[in-house]
Amino acid sequence: MATLQYQCTMSLDGFIAGPDGDMSWLTGHLGPNPAADRVMERTGALLVGRRTFDGDDPYRGTEHEGEPYGGGWDGPLFVLTHHAPDTPVPGVTFVGDLDGGVAAAGAAAGDGYVGVLGAQVAAQCLDAGVLDEIFVCIAPVLLGDGVRLFDRPGGTEVTLERLGLTEAPGATNLALRVVR
Numbered sequence: 098m099a100t101l102q103y104q105c106t107m108s109l110d111g112f113i114a115g116p117d118g119d120m121s122w123l124t125g126h127l128g129p130n131p132a133a134d135r136v137m138e139r140t141g142a143l144l145v146g147r148r149t150f151d152g153d154d155p156y157r158g159t160e161h162e163g164e165p166y167g168g169g170w171d172g173p174l175f176v177l178t179h180h181a182p183d184t185p186v187p188g189v190t191f192v193g194d195l196d197g198g199v200a201a202a203g204a205a206a207g208d209g210y211v212g213v214l215g216a217q218v219a220a221q222c223l224d225a226g227v228l229d230e231i232f233v234c235i236a237p238v239l240l241g242d243g244v245r246l247f248d249r250p251g252g253t254e255v256t257l258e259r260l261g262l263t264e265a266p267g268a269t270n271l272a273l274r275v276v277r
């Protein structure tokens with residue numbers, strides 16, 4: 098059975114994107130990260146929010162622009178959206194509801210991780226009780242404003258268990274389990 102893992106890089110003040118979805122800040126923190134590489138190796142599918150899919154790319158202007166994790170990962174993408182495009186996108190399945198997206202990505206990932214990309218999708222997975230883990234790379238930067246790691250107004254407390262803490266030149270990685 099797959100493990101649903103929210104995967105992201107976060108600023109120290111808790112944002113995964115800057116104002117208006119700006120991701121240019123991440124470009125300076127994309128150095129080698131062996132712990133993140135191990136996560137990638139175990140990731141069998143991605144469950145992606147439409148805003149992430151359409152959003153800014155920290156690899157903009159490079160040969161890996163538009164590729165998941167800047168070409169560091171290859172596999173099936175399941176993109177959640179209420180407005181699937183008319184034209185198919187190779188390697189991408191557009192799904193119209195959370196349950197369908199979780200089921201399809203989970204089936205594709207087998208015993209590996211389903212990497213959850215996008216704060217809104219991650220919050221829904223958490224509130225639906227299907228988020229298993231969080232792998233967050235904390236970058237030494239303050240963004241001040243933008244898209245929060247979790248934005249759950251009126252949300253309830255969630256206990257997390259620390260699974261691992263690793264260092265990379267550009268980030269401190271924290272792996273956490275959602276206690277249910």
Ligand SMILES: NC(=O)c1ccc[n+]([C@@H]2O[C@H](COP(=O)([O-])OP(=O)(O)OC[C@H]3O[C@@H](n4cnc5c(N)ncnc54)[C@H](OP(=O)(O)O)[C@@H]3O)[C@@H](O)[C@H]2O)c1
Binds near residue numbers: 104114118217218
């Ligand atoms: N720092 C990092 O590591 C990292 C990683 C990933 C993303 N990001 C950034 O985070 C930002 C995006 O996060 P976000 O929270 O704003 O948005 P998001 O979670 O990526 O996408 C939200 C969108 O997904 C669709 N959606 C969500 N739940 C759905 C459901 N249950 N059924 C059907 N469709 C659903 C909707 O799109 P429709 O309106 O099309 O229906 C919704 O507007 C971007 O700026 C991205 O670059 C950063």
